[in-house]
Amino acid sequence: MTGASSGIGLVTARMAAQRGAKLVLAARNEDALQQLAAEIRRQGGQAVALIADVGEEDVIRIAEAAITEFGGFDTWVSNAGVSIFGSCEEVSIPDMRRMFDTNFWGVVYSSWLAVKHFKEGGSAGALINVGSFFGDRATPVQSTYSASKHALHGWTDALRMELEKEDAPVSVTLIHPGRIDTPYNEHARNYLPKQPSHVGVVYVPETVAEAIFFAAEHPKRDLFIGFQAKFFTMLGSVAERLTDKIMEAWMYPSQHDDRPSRSRDDNALYRPDYGLPERGTHHGWCRSGSLYVKAQ
Template structure:
């Protein structure tokens, strides 16, 4: 069953100071939702909240590191204090590390997992403690990396595989408990956000996203759709869907593309900021990155998948019309042949 209309909801968004999280927060506020913005970047987060309020929306900022369970619980507590509760919780916060697995330090491995995986776990558990009584939506942002390996982003892919396993299990447990909570996993393909610029980078070249690349608005739209109309999984980007299907169909062939996938993650210029924002907040406040090359304007595949019944209806209508035309032509041909015979 659908949840509340978006304009009646309070939505908590982690990772709200940059990229997908920031885009989602602004889009939700424009559509009338009250938003709780959580991230590590205090000044940037406060400015974003002020911008939303200046445009007539309602927002509060909560400085928090999602890798700390006490910080995450504080997000929930402040949302309840400010707005009396929340209806949707979106776990967006995430970072990546570029480089071969054997070169990455244990400290960086652990920090990435603490943010991407444990941040999602802490956020999901804090959210569902509240939503079990109130009802609502939990939305976790994974990746097509939840289904695919990515050389030179191995720990990122591993963390997103773990997010998928956790999310699917939590959904099943909530169903078993008959809890009124929907659980959606969003799996974006490459999205034009500052993720590469904020990454920890072990390569000698500046990182980039492998094409095709989609705008963050497509992910934000999918997230807010799931907040009202629950879906189990949503892949953002038809190109990502093709990659996942190809790997499932021929995993050995996909493995052979490793050199090409590595090459597609390297720009021509030297690395600009190898440390990135893995261990401290940096370069927040921007929705889009500086991806070289073409960025898709929309994803027709994703937009169709958000309305499967409507899409099925259009296809059915198209097939019905096509069948009617074929039958009409067949009938005309038969009448014509019969007429010739009568003569």
């Protein structure tokens, strides 16, 4: 599990440990990871903490740790990610490149290693990549994030087809979260004068964890988290200009709170941010679950 020190990764790790999974927890925040691994072990679970930056090919050490500690792995979840709030013309090229290192190249490195392990081991395994609704439909304000997730989605879909064509023992699932109540907004690099926040419907991260667990046990192409994510993806494919207009009207006011922003340098783009928070500081309507996820 990459990105295990907060948000979706943290919630999924805790829930997976309760279900008896043996875990390799990967993130950049050493203190948070060590605390999480110790917490899981105190409760009778098995977990190894590994400090790793997926944007710098540290994923090799993640795979090696799983093999050394547990003899291998049957599920790899690529969850690490970070966002940037700002217009296409504002965000610097170095910031864009750094985000792609994490959101896209980290998934590529991870996918290579996971597929290689499953093929060489000869037993079925699950590769689960956490994308975004914004990987299906671009949005203003988070242009770079959308672009990185579009790239992630394209890579995942192409990889799935190639593996299916050769009948490889790997299921590849793409998770499409809508708005989720995580510290994603606090960890993002922000060019806006106001603090990023989800305004509107948001879902608890446990909803994403449920989808990840299902994908680990059942081959599934896609899982959309929240009906909104699926609805606007479908609407965008049949009514592109209408969807543009809706997003132009809604996405500017719904991605920030009426409060001052943290410093532009106070974020998790280049360094670890604070760890072990499951939830963010959003002012949206928080849903306790998703019937659409359960229907899938």
